[in-house]
Amino acid sequence: MEGALVEGQWPAWFAASRQRGWDDFQKLPAPAAKDEKWRFSNVKALALDGFRYPGAVGKAAALVERSTGLGESAARFVFGNNRLLSATAPAVDLVKAGLVVMTIEEAATKHADLVQKHFMAQDAKLGSAKYAALHRSGPVNGVFIRVPKDLEVPHPIEIFHWVEGAGAAVFPHTLVICERHSKATVVDCFRSADDAPAFACGVNDLVVEEGAKLNYVAVQQWGPATTAFHLNSTTVGRDAACLGMQVNLGGKFVRNENYSRMVAEGARSDMLSVNIAAGDQMIDQRTFQDHAKPNATSDLLYQNALTGKGRTVFSGVIRVEPGAHKTDAYQKVRNIVLSDEAEANSMPGLEIEADDVRCTHGATTAQVDDRELFYLLARGIRPEAAQQLLVMGFFNTVLDRLPETRLRGHIESLVEARLSAALRG
Amino acid sequence: MQHLKIDNLHVSIGDREILRGLNLDLPTGQVHAIMGPNGSGKSTLAKVIAGHPDYTVTSGDVLFDGESILEMEPDVRARKGIFLAFQYPSEIPGVTIANFLRAALQARLPEGEELEATEYYAKLYEKMDLLEMPRTFTSRAVNEGFSGGEKKRCEILQMAMLQPTFALLDETDSGLDIDALKIVSHGVNSLRGPATGMLVITHYQRLLNYIVPDVVHVMVNGRIVESGTKELALKLEAEGYDWANEPESEAVGA
Numbered sequence: 128m129e130g131a132l133v134e135g136q137w138p139a140w141f142a143a144s145r146q147r148g149w150d151d152f153q154k155l156p157a158p159a160a161k162d163e164k165w166r167f168s169n170v171k172a173l174a175l176d177g178f179r180y181p182g183a184v185g186k187a188a189a190l191v192e193r194s195t196g197l198g199e200s201a202a203r204f205v206f207g208n209n210r211l212l213s214a215t216a217p218a219v220d221l222v223k224a225g226l227v228v229m230t231i232e233e234a235a236t237k238h239a240d241l242v243q244k245h246f247m248a249q250d251a252k253l254g255s256a257k258y259a260a261l262h263r264s265g266p267v268n269g270v271f272i273r274v275p276k277d278l279e280v281p282h283p284i285e286i287f288h289w290v291e292g293a294g295a296a297v298f299p300h301t302l303v304i305c306e307r308h309s310k311a312t313v314v315d316c317f318r319s320a321d322d323a324p325a326f327a328c329g330v331n332d333l334v335v336e337e338g339a340k341l342n343y344v345a346v347q348q349w350g351p352a353t354t355a356f357h358l359n360s361t362t363v364g365r366d367a368a369c370l371g372m373q374v375n376l377g378g379k380f381v382r383n384e385n386y387s388r389m390v391a392e393g394a395r396s397d398m399l400s401v402n403i404a405a406g407d408q409m410i411d412q413r414t415f416q417d418h419a420k421p422n423a424t425s426d427l428l429y430q431n432a433l434t435g436k437g438r439t440v441f442s443g444v445i446r447v448e449p450g451a452h453k454t455d456a457y458q459k460v461r462n463i464v465l466s467d468e469a470e471a472n473s474m475p476g477l478e479i480e481a482d483d484v485r486c487t488h489g490a491t492t493a494q495v496d497d498r499e500l501f502y503l504l505a506r507g508i509r510p511e512a513a514q515q516l517l518v519m520g521f522f523n524t525v526l527d528r529l530p531e532t533r534l535r536g537h538i539e540s541l542v543e544a545r546l547s548a549a550l551r552g
Numbered sequence: 553m554q555h556l557k558i559d560n561l562h563v564s565i566g567d568r569e570i571l572r573g574l575n576l577d578l579p580t581g582q583v584h585a586i587m588g589p590n591g592s593g594k595s596t597l598a599k600v601i602a603g604h605p606d607y608t609v610t611s612g613d614v615l616f617d618g619e620s621i622l623e624m625e626p627d628v629r630a631r632k633g634i635f636l637a638f639q640y641p642s643e644i645p646g647v648t649i650a651n652f653l654r655a656a657l658q659a660r661l662p663e664g665e666e667l668e669a670t671e672y673y674a675k676l677y678e679k680m681d682l683l684e685m686p687r688t689f690t691s692r693a694v695n696e697g698f699s700g701g702e703k704k705r706c707e708i709l710q711m712a713m714l715q716p717t718f719a720l721l722d723e724t725d726s727g728l729d730i731d732a733l734k735i736v737s738h739g740v741n742s743l744r745g746p747a748t749g750m751l752v753i754t755h756y757q758r759l760l761n762y763i764v765p766d767v768v769h770v771m772v773n774g775r776i777v778e779s780g781t782k783e784l785a786l787k788l789e790a791e792g793y794d795w796a797n798e799p800e801s802e803a804v805g806a
Contacts (some may be wrong), residue, residue, distance in 0.1 A: 497605075502642040505602050506656040506710060507630035511664075516655055520646030520693070 141235045152198040155257040164254030167440045167472040168411045172380035178326040181295035182206040194287040198344035201282040202228040207289040209266045225275030234271035249360035253384040254415040258356045258453025262328045271298035274309040284313040284455040291320035301331035312342040319350030335367040342370045349377040358384045365391035372399040375410050383412045389423035392416040398427040404437030405549035414443040424455040431462045432518050433469035446492040449480045554580045554617045556718045559613035570596045570772035583750045588771035589793045594753045598720040602636035603629050632718030637707040644694035652694050680710040683739045700727030708739040719750045725759035737762030757789035
């Protein structure tokens with residue numbers, strides 16, 4: 128990695144953390160094909176030669192203008208090549224109520240205690256520790272959100288991360304802390320300004336404290352030549368609920384790791400994902416549902432549509448720690464394969480060390496159902512449109528889990544546009 | 553007047569012949585009923601006309617106003633004006649009735665033209681009222697978790713929205729209680745008219761008390777063995793199908 132590394136005003140603790148990241152990155156071995164955590168993956172896709180810390184984007188105003196999403200948001204931050212391009216802060220009454228939405232850079236000083244406590248507090252356990260270290264060492268930027276006790280944020284907080292230029296490496300970071308009984312929705316959007324090869328290494332950490340509710344959606348729309356890591360963790364407290372949805376529409380090689388830990392009774396984690404792998408895309412997903420305490424629920428539903436030479440990997444573990452009785456854990460991955468050359472690999476898994484738990488897991492792979500297809504054709508719907516309708520129906524069973532209709536509609540339209548292009552592809 | 557003409561049609565599934573030289577002429581403006589015992593090939597006829605890929609036409613033809621439709625894909629046939637109300641409609645998870653019907657109507661518009669949403673919903677609600685379907689139906693996934701009666705109503709709703717030239721109703725009465733049967737029949741009758749021909753396939757005479765046919769055909773072993781007026785249905789009800797069994801039926805499958 129080359130290029131100007133440090134811009135802006137970072138406190139000393141952050142510089143030390145960055146150095147530690149660099150040391151770890153150099154020390155940790157690169158993933159090997161025989162490593163179980165990289166089974167079915169493509170470790171050759173991970174060569175980082177030619178990527179560098181990029182300069183500022185050329186047309187910041189144009190990218191800000193293209194950062195349209197929901198229309199109505201509580202706050203909106205736009206980043207390009209690791210730099211803040213535009214910030215729309217929350218309304219004054221929300222700020223007065225204690226809502227904090229600011230860049231990680233600003234928060235590293237202004238909320239040093241909180242950021243230091245939570246910044247990458249969860250180790251990357253699912254295979255990408257080396258890339259988590261790289262993230263820590265890099266010019267991270269992104270948003271720190273603290274939702275104070277009892278506050279309900281009325282609209283989603285939207286964050287856009289753009290990458291521009293051949294060889295650019297970006298390090299988006301999102302840290303959300305929902306304090307007791309608060310409620311918020313956060314949408315991260317990852318986009319490319321062009322089709323040039325790029326590298327993204329993102330981390331997001333969500334902390335949901337007692338009785339709080341957080342909905343988090345990541346919409347990954349990187350360009351077709353991008354290699355991307357997205358390493359996510361959620362920590363869910365007593366009677367708290369976190370709904371996290373990963374929507375992977377872009378990228379060439381995408382590694383998505385989602386770790387969710389239920390740290391108190393009554394915690395609930397919904398882990399959802401919608402993925403389209405087309406052309407020569409590979410989407411490699413590893414998940415971990417970690418039940419540390421009794422009476423908690425986790426519900427994972429990942430759905431993939433594959434076409435062209437698209438490949439997906441799903442490897443998921445439900446772990447129930449000793450004493451975590453009355454755990455309710457579900458894990459389901461469903462693949463719909465639309466071409467002969469596409470390949471879906473699913474590896475569900477359980478590690479149960481408590482009695483009296485209810486855990487189910489399963490994986491299915493199917494093609495478009497012939498009877499369903501004929502039914503649509505018999506109504507005059509053309510084959511391409513019928514296939515698209517059926518695959519959207521397949522995805523809708525996941526998208527229906529989003530609690531806000533406007534957000535749901537927005538995500539649905541992005542998925543539909545990508546699917547339409549992929550099927551024409 | 554338009555005609556759907558079936559000319560000496562022979563159809564097989566695998567190496568089993570199901571239709572064995574079937575002839576029928578359905579003009580618009582009429583309702584024809586086909587009655588026959590189980591396994592006589594009634595449903596096969598409906599599915600072959602709609603273009604189901606499981607069946608092979610070995611000889612004969614199906615002509616839509618003189619033009620053979622056998623080389624046409626199922627979606628092309630449907631847009632031409634053929635509608636099959638399925639005996640067992642498929643469940644389509646995640647696709648709402650509103651989106652499904654919108655796609656079907658959109659497919660009938662010229663390229664580049666968008667379906668007008670207000671008119672679409674006005675028409676949809678009007679047809680739903682006709683079939684006594686609550687508005688909440690539009691946001692339910694097609695046929696998913698529907699009762700038998702709801703599925704059949706949904707088929708007739710689609711027919712009402714798509715306004716086909718020729719409608720094939722495959723055992724639309726099966727699985728319906730008397731109230732549902734009346735609602736469905738009312739819906740079908742309201743769609744009768746000079747521009748529509750209907751082929752009502754049924755095992756029981758009961759349906760024909762509500763949808764009164766112009767012509768009744770008796771189908772046995774893949775052929776029409778007798779045609780007549782609606783009184784023929786009553787004869788079948790009273791006497792069963794034994795009288796209509798051909799001696800050569802023994803040869804089936806040989």
